[in-house]
Amino acid sequence: MLLKVNREGLEAALASIGAHADSLPIFAHKAEIIPFKLLGVRTPAANIIKQEMLAVGGDAVTPVGAVTCAAKYVDILLLGTLKHYKVLLKKLAQMPYFGIPQAAIDLEMALTPQKLCTTLADGRVLTYEKMCVMGILNVTPDSFYEGSRVPAMEELVERAGRMLAAGAGVLDIGGESARPGSDRVDGEEERRRVVPAIAALRKAYPDAVISIDTYRADTAEAAITAGADIINDISAMEADPRMADVVVTTKAPIILMHMRGTPKNMQQNCEYKDVVQEVAVYLAQRAQLLRERGVSADKIILDPGICFAKNVEQNLLLMRDLKALTSFGYPVLLAASRKSTLGAVLGGVPAEQRLEGTIATSLQAIYAGAQMVRVHDVEENVRAIRTLEAILRGSAE
Structure with a gap:
């Protein structure tokens, strides 16, 4: 008889056969193949890295013709366990040529466990031992999901309270619809909507974490x-x-x-060669602009922009491969709640019938290693998320 053991159950499996407790880290390094894609590597470096990876027992894939250096730069796919990568890094440390040191830096950063957090201006810190759930509150008359529209201040405060009681870690306040094809409102109108709403929420819930959904600096x-x-x-x-x-x-x-373009025209900008890679590279570059101005990593969160300048298949690929965004050292947010892609997957159902699809995306965010999800239905998503987290821990605590 043979039993399969998943990565999360490895420690229990070792204990059940009586292995020495000190052996766990050793075997953990061998338990999982971790694929990495190194982008834009000089071709001689790619050939060297491939040979060194093969030598340590891992594997690597380069483009056809890389061995002849026909192209100046190529991408390389690495396949190895943590043990393979640790040995590879020791070898690469002795090779200060062809841009290998930068490839080694990128690889080491991706392999180094990072305790991600978000530090607010007042010093409070969001930590991500558990998935953080952001609740959507739109003070707009035209957001794509009618259930998210809260025009009355009293209702806004009451609904925010329910979200916080249900486990929301952040309240996200928006004053302009960004649904496909929507028209912009002017900045003065946006501020008229959101500023009183935020002031009311801050007064009612002094300890709440509040997000402002805007692309205007004045509104922010x-x-x-x-x-x-x-x-x-x-x-x-x-x-x-x-x-x-x-x-x-x-x-x-x-x-x-x-996003590409504006909400008005973004769905005319869905041409990609590799949507996952292009979105990841773009967000890393935008984050780098802030880093160059002295902004630390705990002030930056990345969001792939589901349904913003992407078609159904591209959105599904981004959610499937969300892990691609988690190697940069920033928290990752997935915002797919009740969006049109879920309606397409579920046979054309309207936004009001996409709760189950939304919950599925929240659970995928856990598997991908993301830190936050943005949802309309806080209680239902929190319950599903906490259940999956308990299953993966093997503990209700």
Whole structure:
């Protein structure tokens, strides 16, 4: 009889056969093949890395013709266990040529366990031992899901309280719909909607973490003054370059989301050769702009932008391969709640019937190693998330 053992159950399996406790780290390094894709490596370096990876017992894949150095730069796919990579890094440390040191730095960073966090301007810290759930509250008349629209202040405060009681770690306040084809509102109208809402929530829930969903620097500043803690910018600072100044001066964390164009025309911009790679590279570059201005990693969160300038298949690929965003050292947010891709997968059902699909995306975010999900239905998603987390821990505590 033969039993399969998954990675999460390895420690229990070792204990059940009476292995010495000190052997666990040794076997953990051998228990899982970890694929990595190194991008834009000089071709001689790619050939060297491939041979060294093969020599330590792992594997590597380079493009056809790489051995002749026909192209100056290539991508390389590495397949190895943690043990293979540790030995490979020791070998690469002795090779200061062809850009190998930078490849080694990138690889070592991806392999080094990181305890990610988000530090708010007031010093409070969001930690991610458990998935953080962001609740959506739209003070708009036209958001794509009618259930998220909360125009009345009293209802907004009451619904926010229910979300917090259900386990929301962040409340996200939006004053302009970003659904495909939507028209912009002017900045003055956006501020008229969101600033009083944020002030009311801050007064009612002093300890709550509040996010302002805006791409305008003026709105972000006004929202932070009113009590917001995090900026959620769907344009990753493209729409208003002054947004970077706001991040630097206020020390508020920012969520950088991938989008092409504007909500009005974004669905005409869905051409990609490799959507996962292009989105990941773009977000890493946008984050780097902030790093060069002295913004630390605990002030940056990445969001792949599901349904923003992507078709159904591209959205599904991004969710499947969400892990690609988790190697940069920043928390990752998945925001797929009740979106059109889920409707397409479920046979064309409207937004009101996409709860189960949303929960599935939240669970996938856990498997991918993301830190936060943005949802309309906090209680249902929190319950599903905490259940899966308990299963993977093998403990209800």
